[in-house]
Amino acid sequence: MRTWDGRYSQPVRLDEISTPSRVADAGEGVSQPELGLAARNHGMPLEAMRYDLTPPGLHYLLIHYDIPFVDADAWSLRIDGLVDRPLTIDLAALKAMPATTVRSTMECAGNGRARLEPRPVSQPWLVEAVGTAEWTGVPLRDVLLAAGVRPDAVDVVFTGADHGVERGVEQDYQRKLTLAEALDPEVLLAYEMNGAPLAPQHGFPLRLLVPGWYGMTNVKWLRRVEVLDHEFTGFQQKAYVVRQSSDEAGVPITRIAPRALVIPPGFPDFMTRGRVVRPGPVLLEGRAWSGRAPVARVEVSVDGGATWAAATLADDGGHRWAWRRWSHSWLATPGEHLVTARATTTDGEVQPVDAPWNRGGFVNNAAHQIPVTCLED
Amino acid sequence: MRTWDGRYSQPVRLDEISTPSRVADAGEGVSQPELGLAARNHGMPLEAMRYDLTPPGLHYLLIHYDIPFVDADAWSLRIDGLVDRPLTIDLAALKAMPATTVRSTMECAGNGRARLEPRPVSQPWLVEAVGTAEWTGVPLRDVLLAAGVRPDAVDVVFTGADHGVERGVEQDYQRKLTLAEALDPEVLLAYEMNGAPLAPQHGFPLRLLVPGWYGMTNVKWLRRVEVLDHEFTGFQQKAYVVRQSSDEAGVPITRIAPRALVIPPGFPDFMTRGRVVRPGPVLLEGRAWSGRAPVARVEVSVDGGATWAAATLADDGGHRWAWRRWSHSWLATPGEHLVTARATTTDGEVQPVDAPWNRGGFVNNAAHQIPVTCLED
Numbered sequence: 208m209r210t211w212d213g214r215y216s217q218p219v220r221l222d223e224i225s226t227p228s229r230v231a232d233a234g235e236g237v238s239q240p241e242l243g244l245a246a247r248n249h250g251m252p253l254e255a256m257r258y259d260l261t262p263p264g265l266h267y268l269l270i271h272y273d274i275p276f277v278d279a280d281a282w283s284l285r286i287d288g289l290v291d292r293p294l295t296i297d298l299a300a301l302k303a304m305p306a307t308t309v310r311s312t313m314e315c316a317g318n319g320r321a322r323l324e325p326r327p328v329s330q331p332w333l334v335e336a337v338g339t340a341e342w343t344g345v346p347l348r349d350v351l352l353a354a355g356v357r358p359d360a361v362d363v364v365f366t367g368a369d370h371g372v373e374r375g376v377e378q379d380y381q382r383k384l385t386l387a388e389a390l391d392p393e394v395l396l397a398y399e400m401n402g403a404p405l406a407p408q409h410g411f412p413l414r415l416l417v418p419g420w421y422g423m424t425n426v427k428w429l430r431r432v433e434v435l436d437h438e439f440t441g442f443q444q445k446a447y448v449v450r451q452s453s454d455e456a457g458v459p460i461t462r463i464a465p466r467a468l469v470i471p472p473g474f475p476d477f478m479t480r481g482r483v484v485r486p487g488p489v490l491l492e493g494r495a496w497s498g499r500a501p502v503a504r505v506e507v508s509v510d511g512g513a514t515w516a517a518a519t520l521a522d523d524g525g526h527r528w529a530w531r532r533w534s535h536s537w538l539a540t541p542g543e544h545l546v547t548a549r550a551t552t553t554d555g556e557v558q559p560v561d562a563p564w565n566r567g568g569f570v571n572n573a574a575h576q577i578p579v580t581c582l583e584d
Numbered sequence: 585m586r587t588w589d590g591r592y593s594q595p596v597r598l599d600e601i602s603t604p605s606r607v608a609d610a611g612e613g614v615s616q617p618e619l620g621l622a623a624r625n626h627g628m629p630l631e632a633m634r635y636d637l638t639p640p641g642l643h644y645l646l647i648h649y650d651i652p653f654v655d656a657d658a659w660s661l662r663i664d665g666l667v668d669r670p671l672t673i674d675l676a677a678l679k680a681m682p683a684t685t686v687r688s689t690m691e692c693a694g695n696g697r698a699r700l701e702p703r704p705v706s707q708p709w710l711v712e713a714v715g716t717a718e719w720t721g722v723p724l725r726d727v728l729l730a731a732g733v734r735p736d737a738v739d740v741v742f743t744g745a746d747h748g749v750e751r752g753v754e755q756d757y758q759r760k761l762t763l764a765e766a767l768d769p770e771v772l773l774a775y776e777m778n779g780a781p782l783a784p785q786h787g788f789p790l791r792l793l794v795p796g797w798y799g800m801t802n803v804k805w806l807r808r809v810e811v812l813d814h815e816f817t818g819f820q821q822k823a824y825v826v827r828q829s830s831d832e833a834g835v836p837i838t839r840i841a842p843r844a845l846v847i848p849p850g851f852p853d854f855m856t857r858g859r860v861v862r863p864g865p866v867l868l869e870g871r872a873w874s875g876r877a878p879v880a881r882v883e884v885s886v887d888g889g890a891t892w893a894a895a896t897l898a899d900d901g902g903h904r905w906a907w908r909r910w911s912h913s914w915l916a917t918p919g920e921h922l923v924t925a926r927a928t929t930t931d932g933e934v935q936p937v938d939a940p941w942n943r944g945g946f947v948n949n950a951a952h953q954i955p956v957t958c959l960e961d
C-alpha cells in the first residue's frame with residue numbers, strides 16, 4: 208500500500224494497493240502485514256490437544272477478508288447453474304432435511320509456512336493451524352440431487368459472503384469441487400459445530416465441510432452453489448497450489464498430508480515457549496491425523512530424530528477423519544532434548560524431517576520439534 | 585534458548601533458557617518467539633465490534649504460560665492468610681452464594697506494543713487486544729467478609745493454576761489488589777462468561793474480574809486468595825509497570841486508558857488489511873471505552889488528524905465498564921484517506937496521536953489509524 212502523505216492523491220487502482228505475493232529476504236523478520244494477519248487469525252494452543260473436540264474459541268481460524276455479518280432470517284442458499292430445478296433454500300428448510308454429523312480435523316493448507324526458509328509472505332503459521340470439531344448438516348449430495356444435476360456437469364462452485372481483494376483481484380471467496388467430489392455423501396452443508404449454531408467466525412449460518420481436505424475448501428458463509436459444464440479456474444483455485452515459482456500453474460492442494468503434533472511437555476518459558484521438565488517419567492502425548500491414507504503409526508524421538516521409538520496409537524473410535532491420540536513414556540534426564548514426532552500412513556507415507564519448499568508455503572508437514580530442557584532435580 | 589546441538593549438554597539453569605527482556609533493534613522484524621506468542625494469543629478481529637458482546641472465540645486472549653486443564657470436581661478455592669476463618673470453597677458452594685453480573689470491556693495492558701518504535705519484544709499486539717463480555721460470579725467482598733479479614737490486612741494476592749518461567753523466574757501466575765480495591769463490590773469471582781461456564785482459555789472454572797482494570801489483574805484459573813499484612817511485590821507486580829529502563833521501579837499499571845477503535849470500513853486487501861471503499865456515504869463506526877473517567881466524546885478524522893469531527897456517541901445503557909458505540913457519516917471521495925478516531929474522558933484526558941514510549945510497551949493508546957482507499961466509481 209502506498210504511504211498516505213496527508214493529502215488526496217491521484218485516483219488509485221486496486222493493483223496499486225494489493226500487490227503481488229513475495230518471498231521474504233534471507234533473515235527478514237516477520238513484517239507488519241504478516242503480524243496483522245497473525246493477530247487476527249489464530250492457531251490452536253497446542254495444549255488443547257488434550258481434548259478430543261477442540262473447545263470453542265481454540266479451533267484455528269483463517270479468514271481471508273472480514274467476518275461477514277449475516278442475518279440468518281434474511282439468508283438463503285441458492286443452488287443453480289446446470290441443474291433442472293434451481294433452488295433457494297432457507298435455514299429452516301435445510302434443518303428440516305435429514306442431518307448427518309461428522310467429526311473432522313481441519314487444518315490450514317498454509318500450516319508450517321513460517322518455518323520455511325525463505326519464508327513465503329502470507330499468514331505466518333508455525334504448526335498450530337488445526338482443530339477438531341463435530342460438524343452437523345445436510346449432505347450436499349441430497350441438495351444437488353434435489354436440484355437435479357444435469358449429465359454434462361463438471362464442477363460445482365461454492366461462493367461465500369466474504370468479499371475482498373487479493374493480489375489485485377476483487378472477489379467473493381470461491382472454491383470448487385468436481386462433481387464426483389461434491390457427490391461424496393460425507394460432504395456436508397454444515398450449520399452446527401459441536402452441537403451449537405456456527406459461530407460468526409466459523410461461517411454462520413452455513414459452511415461447506417469436506418472431511419479430510421485442507422481448510423480453504425470448506426467455504427464459510429456459504430450463499431451459492433453453482434453447477435458448471437466446465438472447469439472452474441477462479442482465483443483461489445490458482446492460489447492454493449504447490450509450485451516453485453509464481454509463473455507455474457502448480458499442483459492443486461486437496462487432502463491433508465499426515466502430521467503428528469506433540470503436546471508440549473512440562474511448563475513453558477513465557478517468551479520463547481521453550482519447555483522445562485524435571486528428571487523422571489514424562490508422558491509425551493499428542494495427536495496424529497491424515498486426510499490421505501489413515502495414520503498407521505506414530506514414532507517419537509527425544510534426540511531430534513537420531514533414534515525413534517514407537518508411540519502407542521489410539522484407534523480412531525469410528526471417526527475416520529478425526530485426529531487420534533498417541534502417547535509415549537519418556538524418562539527425562541538432566542540436559543537439553545529435542546522432542547520430535549512423526550506419523551506414517553497405511554500407504555507408507557512418512558512425515559519428512561524437512562519438507563520441500565514451495566512458493567506459497569503450503570503443505571509443510573515437517574516433523575514437529577520441541578526443545579525441552581530437563582533441569583537437575 | 586541455547587541451540588540444541590544433538591547431544592546432551594551440561595546441566596542448564598532456568599536463567600539460561602529464560603532470558604532478560606529486550607527491545608528490538610531499529611528495523612528488526614518480528615522474531616520467531618514473538619510470532620510464537622502471536623500464533624497462540626489472539627486479538628479480536630475489529631469487525632467484531634459490531635456486537636455489544638464479543639462472540640465466544642473472538643474475545644482477545646493473553647495466556648502467559650499454558651492453559652491449565654482443571655477438573656472442576658476436584659477444584660476448590662482457598663481463602664487464607666490474614667483472616668479469622670480460612671475457607672476452602674468448591675464450585676457448588678460458590679454458585680449457591682448471591683451472584684452478580686457485570687458487562688465489562690477487557691483490554692491487554694500490552695495492546696499497541698508492536699506499534700512502538702523501538703518495539704519492546706513480547707506479545708506483539710497491534711490494536712486488537714480487547715473484548716467485551718458479561719461476567720457472572722460472586723462479589724469477592726462477600727467471600728472476604730465471610731472469611732473475616734483482620735484489621736491489619738494490606739494486600740490480597742490471587743494465585744492461578746498456570747505455571748511457567750518468565751525472565752528466569754519460575755512461578756505460578758500471581759497478582760494483587762490492595763484490600764480497599766479488593767473490597768470494591770464490583771470485583772467478582774466469576775464462573776460464567778456470557779451466561780456459560782468459563783471456557784478453558786478464559787479461566788475455567790473461576791477467575792478474578794476487576795471491571796475497568798487491564799487484563800493482567802483478572803487472574804484466571806484462580807485457586808487461592810491470600811490476605812497479607814504487607815505489600816505484595818511478586819514478579820508480575822514488578823513486570824506490569826511503565827518505566828523507561830529496566831532498572832527503574834516504574835509506575836504500576838492499573839486502570840484502562842481511554843481508547844476508541846474504528847470498525848475498518850469497506851472491504852480489505854487480504855495481505856495488507858488495507859481498506860477499499862467506493863465513492864459515496866460510508867458509515868464510520870466503532871467503540872470507545874475507558875477504565876478511568878467515562879468517555880465524554882469521540883472525534884473522527886479522515887485526514888489523519890488534520891481536522892476532526894464529533895462522532896455520535898451512544899449512551900452506556902447502564903453498563904459503566906463496557907464499550908460504547910460511536911458512529912459518523914462520511915462522504916468518501918476518490919483518493920487515499922487516513923481514518924482516525926480518538927476518545928476524550930469526562931476528566932479531559934484525550935487519546936494521544938503518539939503515545940509516549942515505555943520499556944514494557946504498555947498502555948499505548950495512540951489513536952487508531954486506518955488507511956482507506958476510495959476507488960473511482
